[in-house]
Amino acid sequence: MSExxxxxxxxxxxxxxxxxxxxERCPLQFDRALQQVVIFLNAYLALKPExxxxxxxTNKSECRYLYPxxxxxxxxxxxxxxxxxxxxxxxxxxTGVQKMIESGSMSSDTxxxxxxxxxxxxxxxxKALCYINRGTKASVNKIWPRxxxxxxxxxxxxxxxxxxxxxxxxxxxxxxxxxxxxxxxDSVFLQQAAEITGGNYLKVDTQENRGSLLQSLMFTCLxxxxxxxxxxxxxxxxxxxxxxxxxxxRVVDIGYVCSVCLSIFCKMAPVxxxxxxxxxxxxxxAPSAANGTSAGKKKPPVN
Ligand SMILES: [Zn+2]
Ligand SMILES: [Zn+2]
Numbered sequence: 001m002s003e004x005x006x007x008x009x010x011x012x013x014x015x016x017x018x019x020x021x022x023x024e025r026c027p028l029q030f031d032r033a034l035q036q037v038v039i040f041l042n043a044y045l046a047l048k049p050e051x052x053x054x055x056x057x058t059n060k061s062e063c064r065y066l067y068p069x070x071x072x073x074x075x076x077x078x079x080x081x082x083x084x085x086x087x088x089x090x091x092x093x094x095t096g097v098q099k100m101i102e103s104g105s106m107s108s109d110t111x112x113x114x115x116x117x118x119x120x121x122x123x124x125x126x127k128a129l130c131y132i133n134r135g136t137k138a139s140v141n142k143i144w145p146r147x148x149x150x151x152x153x154x155x156x157x158x159x160x161x162x163x164x165x166x167x168x169x170x171x172x173x174x175x176x177x178x179x180x181x182x183x184x185x186d187s188v189f190l191q192q193a194a195e196i197t198g199g200n201y202l203k204v205d206t207q208e209n210r211g212s213l214l215q216s217l218m219f220t221c222l223x224x225x226x227x228x229x230x231x232x233x234x235x236x237x238x239x240x241x242x243x244x245x246x247x248x249x250r251v252v253d254i255g256y257v258c259s260v261c262l263s264i265f266c267k268m269a270p271v272x273x274x275x276x277x278x279x280x281x282x283x284x285x286a287p288s289a290a291n292g293t294s295a296g297k298k299k300p301p302v303n
Pocket of ligand 2: 274
């Protein structure tokens with residue numbers, strides 16, 4: 001029995017939000033946060049030699065793999081006292097983020113519906129799931145996949161459908177999604193992602209303790225599936241599962257749903273702002289008019 005309980009390797013895909021506008025609001029500086037994330041990545045790799053890792057960075061205009069990549073930095077002098085894989089991860093992640101910020105400050109091609117403080121999280125999660133699908137199929141031994149989202153940006157209502165699709169795909173594949181929200185208000189979308197897939201959602205308080213990001217990552221997101229079954233994970237009972245309207249990002253109990261793209265609105269509109277479908281307001285014939293026999297027995301309305 002003890003042999004069967006032996007944990008196998010994990011495949012962790014980290015989605016790192018590098019939205020500079022959002023990080024500027026954070027009491028913890030971005031470069032210090034990045035150092036803490038890199039320490040966590042090294043700790044994860046040190047935990048088990050078979051552990052696999054991928055890092056995907058996203059911001060408002062793009063989404064790219066930072067690790068593993070073919071890129072090698074020839075200018076870096078090899079440090080003899082650093083484990084080679086740690087150095088490889090550190091260099092690629094730090095250099096990749098630097099390049100992404102530089103290219104992001106020059107480019108202005110932000111997709112429609114994504115605002116300054118928002119990021120393309122659904123796109124990054126789709127990439128992560130593709131990587132996991134490929135990785136698990138290529139692996140000879142059983143591998144436990146999971147995703148960690150280090151989030152700083154606000155929810156983009158435009159992303160809702162794409163994000164929910166990726167969440168359900170992750171649930172179907174048995175992929176946990178852990179979320180570490182570093183700055184800003186709680187992300188309703190990512191709270192649902194963590195809850196539906198069985199992962200942990202954590203809001204980090206960087207105001208009081210500048211090292212709290214690393215502490216939270218180590219205590220909540222480092223353990224693999226097997227260890228988690230023996231740990232008491234932070235559980236949030238206050239997750240709001242109500243839908244959010246796409247027009248004002250307000251949580252609604254009852255709303256209007258576009259019959260084409262399933263966007264939710266709090267007020268009736270003649271055109272869907274997401275898919276531009278024009279709605280027909282011709283009244284559906286009432287059952288009483290169509291079939292006078294069954295409906296006619298009911299009491300007729302007064303006036
Ligand atoms: Zn609304
Ligand atoms: Zn629509």
